Amino acid sequence: MTDAxxxxxxxxxxxxxxxxxxxxxxxxxxxxxxxxxxxxxxxxDAYNNVPSVGHGNPRVAAAMAEQxxxxxxxxxxxxxxxxxxxxxxxxxxDDSLDRAVFACTGSEANDLAYRMAREFTGxxxxxxxxxxxxxxxxxxxxxxxxxxxxxxxxARAVPAPDPRLGAQAGPRFAAGVRAAVDDLARHGLRPxxxxxxxxxxxxxxxxxxxxxxxxxxxxxxxxxxxxxxDEVQAGFGRLGDGLWGFDRHGLVPDVVTLxxxxxxxxxxxxxxxxxxxTSAFGGRYxxxxxxxxxxxxxxxxxxxxxxxxDRDLVASCREVGARLRDxxxxxxxxxxxxxxxxxxxxxxxxxxEAGGGPSGAAAQAVxxxxxxxxxLVSATGPASATLKIRPPLVFxxxxxxxxxxxxxxxxxxMTERTAD
Amino acid sequence: MTDAxxxxxxxxxxxxxxxxxxxxxxxxxxxxxxxxxxxxxxxxDAYNNVPSVGHGNPRVAAAMAEQxxxxxxxxxxxxxxxxxxxxxxxxxxDDSLDRAVFACTGSEANDLAYRMAREFTGxxxxxxxxxxxxxxxxxxxxxxxxxxxxxxxxARAVPAPDPRLGAQAGPRFAAGVRAAVDDLARHGLRPxxxxxxxxxxxxxxxxxxxxxxxxxxxxxxxxxxxxxxDEVQAGFGRLGDGLWGFDRHGLVPDVVTLxxxxxxxxxxxxxxxxxxxTSAFGGRYxxxxxxxxxxxxxxxxxxxxxxxxDRDLVASCREVGARLRDxxxxxxxxxxxxxxxxxxxxxxxxxxEAGGGPSGAAAQAVxxxxxxxxxLVSATGPASATLKIRPPLVFxxxxxxxxxxxxxxxxxxMTERTAD
Numbered sequence: 087m088t089d090a091x092x093x094x095x096x097x098x099x100x101x102x103x104x105x106x107x108x109x110x111x112x113x114x115x116x117x118x119x120x121x122x123x124x125x126x127x128x129x130x131d132a133y134n135n136v137p138s139v140g141h142g143n144p145r146v147a148a149a150m151a152e153q154x155x156x157x158x159x160x161x162x163x164x165x166x167x168x169x170x171x172x173x174x175x176x177x178x179x180d181d182s183l184d185r186a187v188f189a190c191t192g193s194e195a196n197d198l199a200y201r202m203a204r205e206f207t208g209x210x211x212x213x214x215x216x217x218x219x220x221x222x223x224x225x226x227x228x229x230x231x232x233x234x235x236x237x238x239x240x241a242r243a244v245p246a247p248d249p250r251l252g253a254q255a256g257p258r259f260a261a262g263v264r265a266a267v268d269d270l271a272r273h274g275l276r277p278x279x280x281x282x283x284x285x286x287x288x289x290x291x292x293x294x295x296x297x298x299x300x301x302x303x304x305x306x307x308x309x310x311x312x313x314x315x316d317e318v319q320a321g322f323g324r325l326g327d328g329l330w331g332f333d334r335h336g337l338v339p340d341v342v343t344l345x346x347x348x349x350x351x352x353x354x355x356x357x358x359x360x361x362x363x364t365s366a367f368g369g370r371y372x373x374x375x376x377x378x379x380x381x382x383x384x385x386x387x388x389x390x391x392x393x394x395x396d397r398d399l400v401a402s403c404r405e406v407g408a409r410l411r412d413x414x415x416x417x418x419x420x421x422x423x424x425x426x427x428x429x430x431x432x433x434x435x436x437x438x439e440a441g442g443g444p445s446g447a448a449a450q451a452v453x454x455x456x457x458x459x460x461x462l463v464s465a466t467g468p469a470s471a472t473l474k475i476r477p478p479l480v481f482x483x484x485x486x487x488x489x490x491x492x493x494x495x496x497x498x499x500m501t502e503r504t505a506d
Numbered sequence: 507m508t509d510a511x512x513x514x515x516x517x518x519x520x521x522x523x524x525x526x527x528x529x530x531x532x533x534x535x536x537x538x539x540x541x542x543x544x545x546x547x548x549x550x551d552a553y554n555n556v557p558s559v560g561h562g563n564p565r566v567a568a569a570m571a572e573q574x575x576x577x578x579x580x581x582x583x584x585x586x587x588x589x590x591x592x593x594x595x596x597x598x599x600d601d602s603l604d605r606a607v608f609a610c611t612g613s614e615a616n617d618l619a620y621r622m623a624r625e626f627t628g629x630x631x632x633x634x635x636x637x638x639x640x641x642x643x644x645x646x647x648x649x650x651x652x653x654x655x656x657x658x659x660x661a662r663a664v665p666a667p668d669p670r671l672g673a674q675a676g677p678r679f680a681a682g683v684r685a686a687v688d689d690l691a692r693h694g695l696r697p698x699x700x701x702x703x704x705x706x707x708x709x710x711x712x713x714x715x716x717x718x719x720x721x722x723x724x725x726x727x728x729x730x731x732x733x734x735x736d737e738v739q740a741g742f743g744r745l746g747d748g749l750w751g752f753d754r755h756g757l758v759p760d761v762v763t764l765x766x767x768x769x770x771x772x773x774x775x776x777x778x779x780x781x782x783x784t785s786a787f788g789g790r791y792x793x794x795x796x797x798x799x800x801x802x803x804x805x806x807x808x809x810x811x812x813x814x815x816d817r818d819l820v821a822s823c824r825e826v827g828a829r830l831r832d833x834x835x836x837x838x839x840x841x842x843x844x845x846x847x848x849x850x851x852x853x854x855x856x857x858x859e860a861g862g863g864p865s866g867a868a869a870q871a872v873x874x875x876x877x878x879x880x881x882l883v884s885a886t887g888p889a890s891a892t893l894k895i896r897p898p899l900v901f902x903x904x905x906x907x908x909x910x911x912x913x914x915x916x917x918x919x920m921t922e923r924t925a926d
Contacts, residue, residue, distance in 0.1 A: 088584060091584050091586065091589055092584060094589050094593065095584065095588075095589045095592075097604075098589055098592035098593055098596060098604075098605070098606060099581070099588070099589075099592055099605065099606060099607065099799075100605045100606065100607035100777075100779075100781075100784030100787070100788055100793070101605075101781070101784045101785045101787070101788025101789065102607065102784060102787055102788035102791055102792055102793035103581055103582075103607075103788070103793070103794075104582060104792055104794070105582055105583070105584065106582045106583060110583065110584045111583050111584065112583070112584040112585065113577055113579045113583045113584065113585050114576075114577060114585070114586070115576055115577050116576070116577045116578070116579070121577075121579075136578075136580070136796060136797075137578065141577070141578070142574070142575045142576060142577070142578075144575065146574065147571050147574040147575045148571070150570060150571060150574055151567050151568070151570060151571030151574075154562070154566065154567040154570055154571075154771070154772075155562045155564065155567045156534075156535055156536070156562060157533055157534060157535050157536045157541075157561070157562070158536070158556075158557065158561070158562075158771040159533045159536070159541075160556070161519070161523055162523075162524060162525055162526045163525070163526060163530065163531050163532070163533045164508060164511050164512060164515065164525065164530045164531065164532040164533065165532065165533050165534070166511065166534070168515075168519070169511055169514050169515045169518055169519075172515075172518035172519055173514065173518055176518060184517075184518075185518070185519065185520045185521075186518060186519060186520065187519065187520035187522065187523075189611075190610040190611050190614075190773040190797070191609075191610050191611075191614065191795065191796065191797060191798075192796070193614065193795070194610075194611065194613065194614065194642075194643065197643045197644050198642070200644060201644050201647070222614075222618070222793055222794070222795060223614065223617045223643040223644065223645065224617050224620060224621050224643065224644070224645040224646075225643065225644040225645050226644075227621070227791070233791065233792065234791070345796075346796060351574070351578040351797065351800060351802065352574075352773075352797075352802070353610040353772075353773035353797035353803075357520075359520075361520075361521070364520030364521045364522060365521045367520070367521070367522055368520055368521025368522035368523070369521065371522055371647070371653065371654065372522055372524055372653065373520070373522035373523070373642055374523075374524070374642070375611065375613070375642060376556060376611065376612070376765075376766060377556075377610070377611060377771070377772075377773035378611075378773075379519075380771060382771065382772070383773075
């Protein structure tokens with residue numbers, strides 16, 4: 087049945103789709119941190135950041151259904167839901183960030199942020215990290231080295247901060263950004279923005295050292311550009327230390343982009359920025375996103391914020407994440423396959439090494455081994471050699487322990503097979 | 507309360523937002539073709555094409571809630587919902603259109619179509635109609651003359667077909683496309699695509715003459731480009747003659763883009779095309795849209811298709827639309843303010859004239875007059891002088907009659923005031 091579904095899927099969906107795992111998982115149900123396949127087997131979800139308040143969250147589903155029955159107005163009508171939600175959302179940011187614009191996906195949010203940055207600065211350049219991913223619209227794919235080798239002529243990719251450099255990671259990153267500004271200038275361009283995924287997920291998950299972004303932000307601002315914080319992955323509490331990743335680095339961005347967990351799976355995304363920026367943009371362009379900020383989107387977004395607050399998920403995420411990283415560090419001490427462990431809250435990267443260096447093949451074997459053992463994770467980073475562990479925020483200590491135990495067993499099995 | 511909401515809204519939402527109507531409507535509830543404001547007053551919705559199977563549709567809301575409770579998997583896992591929906595959707599197109607890729611908004615669908623067309627053709631040019639609107643991503647906004655005067659260097663805008671030319675409308679449109687192809691060539695460019703909103707909504711609503719697109723499509727194909735049918739507005743039965751606008755014109759597009767009514771308000775959009783095109787694109791690019799084609803999106807999309815089929819909405823749309831246009835023609839004969847009436851099914855444009863020509867100001871007065879009288883429409887076209895009448899497909903004959911009667915009264919009032 088699962089094989090037959092795979093065949094039907096290939097006949098229907100475009101070839102740009104990819105499936106996870108050597109042996110793809112055929113999902114039929116989800117609840118909290120658990121996913122169930124067609125045979126009734128359950129998997130611990132240690133990967134999906136979108137259902138951050140849990141798969142099948144009843145409060146979110148109820149809010150969605152109730153609002154869908156009552157009203158789903160768009161933003162060209164006055165309606166309470168979007169204003170209530172907008173106020174609530176802006177209340178979670180520094181006072182200088184006083185305007186919200188809503189979209190449906192992180193790609194749309196980043197695309198809009200780039201349009202706004204160009205309009206506000208009058209410049210066209212964009213500086214990104216070396217293996218950045220910011221989305222799939224034409225313009226944003228061309229700012230995403232992890233997707234394409236053909237960056238936009240206006241884009242410059244700079245080395246991501248190197249966590250091994252400690253206190254020098256920030257200055258070194260800033261030096262790369264300065265070189266990019268200089269190179270843009272040699273081509274008659276100025277930077278409109280430095281856009282950074284705060285946790286640098288596709289660069290291999292780099293949450294530390296804290297403060298490492300400040301120097302680079304100063305460089306881009308001095309050159310007239312904006313600092314755009316892509317919080318699509320890091321935002322809404324996942325890093326366990328406030329709601330936003332840039333808070334950890336002591337920064338207030340010019341523009342913040344939001345997505346993935348914002349609607350727990352309902353397509354909701356947005357841009358939060360200063361009124362002088364939305365005003366410059368709005369003076370020239372209407373921006374109407376039919377579904378962005380609809381009544382249902384707002385009701386769902388509000389239910390997600392309530393779940394995060396009422397269940398104290400940021401604190402839980404910090405505690406469970408710390409315990410998870412302790413367990414992983416302990417594995418790293420015992421297993422040669424495991425190198426550096428990095429993370430903040432429930433966003434954790436674990437480098438997999440073989441033959442003296444990062445190994446994408448070994449990481450993929452660990453990912454597939456975990457899947458076979460009932461735990462779902464993935465791999466990321468320039469060589470796809472970093473395990474990406476990013477579970478729903480409702481992940482508890484018992485789930486963290488199960489993940490560590492299972493990984494221990496999988497690694498032991500791999501070492502045995504290699505020794506055979 | 508409504509005024510206070512407007513003030514709060516301005517303090518929260520970006521300045522690129524616009525509200526409908528001189529006196530904005532504060533909506534609190536919707537049901538079928540009716541919308542209700544905060545004072546309890548009801549309005550006949552003769553404008554919103556998104557809730558095509560009705561505001562607050564219970565079947566759609568139930569499908570959404572049930573699936574959100576059960577599972578909301580994304581496309582990197584195997585799951586039944588997206589394959590079932592994909593097969594069902596493709597079953598509604600010519601056999602040559604055998605692949606679907608899902609996104610969340612029409613903007614994303616058009617953005618992806620342009621990326622695919624460039625990759626498949628190896629060309630970069632895009633030909634659009636003179637007042638086209640295709641979306642708000644950076645690349646697509648730059649192909650939307652109705653949004654911006656700064657088109658992309660690779661874009662060429664050509665005059666939309668002129669319905670007054672009758673049988674000559676098609677050849678004249680094709681001549682414009684040929685001139686655009688020639689001009690692209692003078693700049694070292696070739697066309698990747700001709701993209702046309704099948705009902706040319708922002709060009710003033712131009713459904714006829716039937717067949718008017720064929721010559722132009724031949725021209726672009728001869729030059730190596732694709733014909734992209736933007737069915738975001740025309741699709742899913744609205745034109746009352748099959749499900750797709752291009753069917754009326756006897757064409758099979760290379761790429762079809764879908765959106766707005768596809769999920770009755772749930773953010774669901776997609777690209778339907780040939781496997782050779784998705785294969786060329788997929789050979790170079792992954793395309794992962796986190797929320798696009800999720801289990802909930804697929805369940806909602808499927809419920810919408812069931813509603814359209816089970817309630818025979820295409821036939822109803824044809825009949826009610828014909829009656830509506832008859833009524834409007836009758837008004838045109840009696841009111842100097844009304845010029846040409848164009849339409850197919852429940853997509854109707856009514857030109858408003860004053861002082862011997864199209865009048866955006868008079869159209870806006872009619873739109874505001876209707877709003878005050880409890881009927882919601884808008885205006886479109888190059889001079890915003892065309893009433894845009896585009897109600898949910900569940901609009902019945904009694905609603906069509908009410909719309910015509912109310913418009914009659916509003917026009918009479920305007921004529922009286924002018925005569926005073």
